[in-house]
Amino acid sequence: MRLLLLLFFLSLFYSCETNEVEYAIVVHGGAGTILKKNMSDEMENAYIQKMEEAINAGYNILEKNGSSIDAVEATIKILENSELFNAGKGSVLSNAGIVEMDASIMRGDNLNAGAISGVTKIKNPISAARLVMEKSEHVFLSGKGAESFAKYENLEIVENEYFITQRRLNSLRNAKKRDSLTDNKFGTVGCVALDSDGNITSGTSTGGMTNKKWNRIGDVPIIGAGTYANNKTCGISSTGWGEYFIRNVVAYDISSQMEYNNSSIQSASKKTLKKVKDLGGSGGVVGLDSKGNITMDFNTEGMYRGYKKSNGDFKIKIYK
Amino acid sequence: MRLLLLLFFLSLFYSCETNEVEYAIVVHGGAGTILKKNMSDEMENAYIQKMEEAINAGYNILEKNGSSIDAVEATIKILENSELFNAGKGSVLSNAGIVEMDASIMRGDNLNAGAISGVTKIKNPISAARLVMEKSEHVFLSGKGAESFAKYENLEIVENEYFITQRRLNSLRNAKKRDSLTDNKFGTVGCVALDSDGNITSGTSTGGMTNKKWNRIGDVPIIGAGTYANNKTCGISSTGWGEYFIRNVVAYDISSQMEYNNSSIQSASKKTLKKVKDLGGSGGVVGLDSKGNITMDFNTEGMYRGYKKSNGDFKIKIYK
Numbered sequence: 001m002r003l004l005l006l007l008f009f010l011s012l013f014y015s016c017e018t019n020e021v022e023y024a025i026v027v028h029g030g031a032g033t034i035l036k037k038n039m040s041d042e043m044e045n046a047y048i049q050k051m052e053e054a055i056n057a058g059y060n061i062l063e064k065n066g067s068s069i070d071a072v073e074a075t076i077k078i079l080e081n082s083e084l085f086n087a088g089k090g091s092v093l094s095n096a097g098i099v100e101m102d103a104s105i106m107r108g109d110n111l112n113a114g115a116i117s118g119v120t121k122i123k124n125p126i127s128a129a130r131l132v133m134e135k136s137e138h139v140f141l142s143g144k145g146a147e148s149f150a151k152y153e154n155l156e157i158v159e160n161e162y163f164i165t166q167r168r169l170n171s172l173r174n175a176k177k178r179d180s181l182t183d184n185k186f187g188t189v190g191c192v193a194l195d196s197d198g199n200i201t202s203g204t205s206t207g208g209m210t211n212k213k214w215n216r217i218g219d220v221p222i223i224g225a226g227t228y229a230n231n232k233t234c235g236i237s238s239t240g241w242g243e244y245f246i247r248n249v250v251a252y253d254i255s256s257q258m259e260y261n262n263s264s265i266q267s268a269s270k271k272t273l274k275k276v277k278d279l280g281g282s283g284g285v286v287g288l289d290s291k292g293n294i295t296m297d298f299n300t301e302g303m304y305r306g307y308k309k310s311n312g313d314f315k316i317k318i319y320k
Numbered sequence: 321m322r323l324l325l326l327l328f329f330l331s332l333f334y335s336c337e338t339n340e341v342e343y344a345i346v347v348h349g350g351a352g353t354i355l356k357k358n359m360s361d362e363m364e365n366a367y368i369q370k371m372e373e374a375i376n377a378g379y380n381i382l383e384k385n386g387s388s389i390d391a392v393e394a395t396i397k398i399l400e401n402s403e404l405f406n407a408g409k410g411s412v413l414s415n416a417g418i419v420e421m422d423a424s425i426m427r428g429d430n431l432n433a434g435a436i437s438g439v440t441k442i443k444n445p446i447s448a449a450r451l452v453m454e455k456s457e458h459v460f461l462s463g464k465g466a467e468s469f470a471k472y473e474n475l476e477i478v479e480n481e482y483f484i485t486q487r488r489l490n491s492l493r494n495a496k497k498r499d500s501l502t503d504n505k506f507g508t509v510g511c512v513a514l515d516s517d518g519n520i521t522s523g524t525s526t527g528g529m530t531n532k533k534w535n536r537i538g539d540v541p542i543i544g545a546g547t548y549a550n551n552k553t554c555g556i557s558s559t560g561w562g563e564y565f566i567r568n569v570v571a572y573d574i575s576s577q578m579e580y581n582n583s584s585i586q587s588a589s590k591k592t593l594k595k596v597k598d599l600g601g602s603g604g605v606v607g608l609d610s611k612g613n614i615t616m617d618f619n620t621e622g623m624y625r626g627y628k629k630s631n632g633d634f635k636i637k638i639y640k
């Protein structure tokens with residue numbers, strides 16, 4: 001009997017060992033008032049399929065021992081190129097009736113980072129953020145300057161019309177009628193990946209808020225708010241009401257709880273999102289730590305989200 | 321004899337009580353390679369006098385039970401209006417030969433914040449940041465949009481020539497000759513104040529880096545990097561190599577050590593600046609906590625700095 005018990009515990013131990021996560025990827029496509037009752041089966045399927053395609057694009061890179069930077073960029077490009085999400089093509093429109101996009105990326109080994117804001121002609125803002133990180137002496141470029149830099153680095157440039165969709169034109173018309181800033185849906189996309197070298201990369205990309213004015217910058221290009229990565233703690237990508245995420249320094253608040261308070265990534269995320277809610281804000285985060293533990297937390301009705309780990313775990317979800 | 325001892329300790333206790341700090345202000349005028357041997361007595365006096373004038377402007381407001389927000393704005397305006405510092409008039413020039421300024425402000429009671437970047441015509445950027453905080457739905461506005469907002473709110477607008485000085489024209493010429501980005505002097509100005517209601521406000525204002533390109537944004541308008549305030553922990557204003565201060569989320573890293581690790585403001589500042597140095601960056605911070613404890617720490621040759629407390633403490637310093 002005792003031998004059987006011993007064997008049982010040994011097998012448990014063994015299965016834990018083999019379940020160790022070597023690489024992993026987690027993705028969000030925005031949080032907000034996303035309710036099952038307002039979603040057709042067709043739309044739901046479209047979102048799930050695109051999320052799966054994006055996750056797999058990054059995962060396939062990680063599986064071949066590729067870098068988490070390549071994985072995050074590849075995944076986010078697919079979401080930017082899809083009209084479904086508020087990033088790249090399909091971004092919401094500003095008060096001026098154009099698409100103005102922000103993005104950022106950060107790597108957890110050397111804390112290098114790149115960000116851009118207010119760009120209107122760069123097809124894939126996440127690639128521009130990566131170029132700022134890798135090819136410039138700066139972390140954060142904006143507006144026309146960021147576009148000149150992207151052209152100089154031979155990134156693909158498109159006309160602003162490329163990004164504009166009928167759906168977002170309608171949203172802007174409605175927002176202007178109500179004179180409101182937001183429809184409380186935050187379609188920002190983001191991705192965090194851990195590669196087989198143990199390096200974590202986080203990236204986030206967005207069109208910001210419908211009807212935004214005055215070249216408003218949200219949390220997405222703010223290192224520490226929308227995006228943060230540190231191999232010692234975690235990688236985080238945020239989505240939500242940017243102003244509240246800036247004021248709470250959301251991504252870094254999660255990391256610093258892990259660094260200074262020994263919190264798990266899940267309990268840290270919970271505490272930080274509670275702070276956001278207490279101030280009146282809403283949104284969510286995805287992230288992972290160096291062991292591949294995942295957080296996908298939010299205080300809205302729903303968040304497009306999913307992850308895939310080298311131990312076989314794979315999930316895509318939309319609602320609470 | 322025992323009675324005498326008792327009286328002695330009572331008087332000690334009493335003097336401690338009266339030394340409690342009710343309100344305080346701390347200011348920096350930038351950190352960098354500031355060496356006594358390169359400084360004429362005349363210049364040294366000019367800096368000290370202007371620092372004193374700025375500190376007293378804020379202190380006088382605090383003394384009359386004014387708010388820390390008013391104190392920080394008044395103090396920073398004096399530094400912006402002086403040619404001596406790299407903020408407002410006397411700002412360094414970008415690669416395009418113009419002045420492009422960033423500023424931010426945050427209050428510690430409700431964590432409200434305002435920031436602007438890349439403005440070229442607003443006489444006092446700190447006042448624009450305050451208006452973003454108080455009159456807009458946003459935290460962070462940039463470029464032309466931020467200027468339209470400032471005009472809409474009737475802030476004083478000037479031509480870019482107003483900001484330009486011969487000294488900075490020379491610096492740009494030298495930087496372009498060397499094709500370098502910076503002369504390693506960071507003249508950013510900043511101020512943190514605690515008022516008699518216990519409210520902490522932090523503010524920072526800068527012209528950024530000499531010869532900067534591509535509408536670069538540094539740490540100054542980034543809440544969490546250049547500026548942070550929270551009555552529960554501290555207020556911080558940073559000055560230094562902005563890219564490194566963004567990547568280390570400097571201002572919030574100090575606050576989060578106090579929140580999650582029970583650190584003092586001095587030990588937290590020391591640890592954070594060590595992180596900056598370890599990555600290859602340099603600069604400094606000033607700040608205070610809710611008891612009026614002051615930090616003025618830096619890892620450069622010097623930092624223009626000073627503070628004044630309601631208990632009579634008053635210091636202005638330049639070198640190590």
